[in-house]
Amino acid sequence: MNNPGVTQKDIYLPQPATIKKQRLMNATELYIRLEMDKSSLEYCPGQFVEVSVAGFGEAPISISSSPSFQDGFELVIRRAGNVTKAIHSKNVGDKLGIRGPLGKGCYPVEESKGKDLIFICGGIGLVPQRSFINYVLDNRQDYGKVTVLLGTKCRNQRFFHSQITRWKYREDIRFLETIDEADDCWQGNVGVVSTLIPKVERELADSYVFICGPPVMFKFVLLALEESGVSKENIFVNLERRMKCGVGKCGHCQINDKYVCIDGPVFRYSELSDVPEAI
Numbered sequence: 001m002n003n004p005g006v007t008q009k010d011i012y013l014p015q016p017a018t019i020k021k022q023r024l025m026n027a028t029e030l031y032i033r034l035e036m037d038k039s040s041l042e043y044c045p046g047q048f049v050e051v052s053v054a055g056f057g058e059a060p061i062s063i064s065s066s067p068s069f070q071d072g073f074e075l076v077i078r079r080a081g082n083v084t085k086a087i088h089s090k091n092v093g094d095k096l097g098i099r100g101p102l103g104k105g106c107y108p109v110e111e112s113k114g115k116d117l118i119f120i121c122g123g124i125g126l127v128p129q130r131s132f133i134n135y136v137l138d139n140r141q142d143y144g145k146v147t148v149l150l151g152t153k154c155r156n157q158r159f160f161h162s163q164i165t166r167w168k169y170r171e172d173i174r175f176l177e178t179i180d181e182a183d184d185c186w187q188g189n190v191g192v193v194s195t196l197i198p199k200v201e202r203e204l205a206d207s208y209v210f211i212c213g214p215p216v217m218f219k220f221v222l223l224a225l226e227e228s229g230v231s232k233e234n235i236f237v238n239l240e241r242r243m244k245c246g247v248g249k250c251g252h253c254q255i256n257d258k259y260v261c262i263d264g265p266v267f268r269y270s271e272l273s274d275v276p277e278a279i
Contacts, residue, residue, distance in 0.1 A: 011247055014052045014097030015039075019090055020072055025159035028079050029124065030088050033065075035072035036098065043067055043101035045109060045132035046238065046266040050246045051075065052097035053086040060243040060261070063101065064127045066134035076127045076159070102246040105264035107132040107210065108236065115208045116144040118200060120221055122151050122193050122213020126160065128238050128265075129212050140172055144207075147174040147200055151193025151213070154181045176200070194220045197228065204228045210266075212238035222269070235269035 021033040041049070043063055052058035059081070065074035079088045090096065109132070117136060119129050129148075136143045148167060152158050158179075167175040176196045178189035189196065193213070197204075209230060211221055218237065225235060243261045244252035253260035255272075 011099065011102075014050070014058070014099050016095050017041075017072075017098045019092050019094050019096065022090075022092060024088075025076070025161075026157055028157075029159050030077045030079065031159075032075045032077060032087075033072050034075065034096065034098070037095075041073050041098070041101060043073070044106040045135050046106035046128060047101040047103045048128070048240060048243070048246070048265065049075070049098050049100035049102065051077070051083075051087060052099070053083060053090075054097070056086040057083045058097065058099070059083040059087075060102070060240070060246050062128035062131075062238075062240050062265075064130045066131055066138055068135060068138040076124070078124055099246065102261060103265050104262060105266045107266050108208070108268075109135065112136075112208050113142045114144060116146075116203060116206055118147045118149065118203065118207045118209045120149045120193060120197075120209065120211045120213070122217035122221075123153060123157065125211075125213030125217070125238070126150055128240055129210060130160070130163075132210065137170075137173065145174070145203065146172065147203065147207075148176070149193055149196040149200070150175070150177045151196070151217070152177075152179050155179055155183045155186050174200075192220065193217060194224045197221070197224045201228050204230050208234050208236065210236045210238070212240070215241070232270035232273055233268065236266055237269055237272070238264075238266050240265040 016037040017034040020035050023031050025031050048060050048062045050058045051061045061075045063073055064076050077084050077087050079085055121129050167173055178191050178196055182190045239260045242253040244250050246261045248259040248262040
């Protein structure tokens with residue numbers, strides 16, 4: 001699959017898209033399925049879009065659907081500021097502005113073929129990783145073993161419940177989940193997501209490992225992978241949380257000579273080993 005990159009003639013001009021489906025998945029996360037009004041959105045796993053609401057501004061949002069998804073594209077938007085609150089107030093049939101797809105640093109779709117893959121997701125870090133996970137599952141014969149490790153702060157913050165349940169019962173994917181805070185109704189693992197890594201330690205050396213989650217998660221996950229002897233060449237990190245304008249103009253996501261929005265947001269960890277402030 002080719003990386004389509006930024007295909008719009010004017011990267012600063014939002015294009016209209018219509019909300020076709022939406023649902024609140026927990027107290028803060030809103031699922032939205034959109035369709036572009038004038039043309040389809042071609043993207044690769046790891047890319048993002050700038051979502052705008054007239055009078056409020058715009059926010060960078062990771063694409064959560066697989067490129068093989070046929071009914072538009074999917075986003076998950078956390079209510080965290082004025083723009084995202086405005087998006088949460090929209091209804092099916094309303095319009096949003098879309099700039100993108102943006103980002104040249106995608107997940108290594110072609111390079112990963114034939115490899116065993118391990119996805120480590122912390123909370124909302126599942127959202128961008130889901131794009132590649134679902135692409136792999138849609139093209140299952142092209143990839144090796146697939147393992148997903150998911151950690152969430154508490155049971156009430158979990159989302160994509162029905163899909164997670166399907167993953168648990170599929171025979172061609174291994175899914176392990178944990179929550180940070182114990183709950184009387186929770187029968188699974190309790191602890192941060194890095195506590196799941198010893199359960200897959202034997203598979204780590206021969207796998208590509210993909211990480212996305214809150215900043216505090218990266219330090220402990222990367223340390224656990226280092227202790228397990230995983231090569232930095234085989235680790236990919238998604239730094240989508242740092243972005244703002246999406247086109248390298250505001251400097252908000254600049255890390256030395258790299259811009260997360262145009263060089264990333266997915267980076268091979270070896271590319272960042274001399275940039276400790278990146279993680």
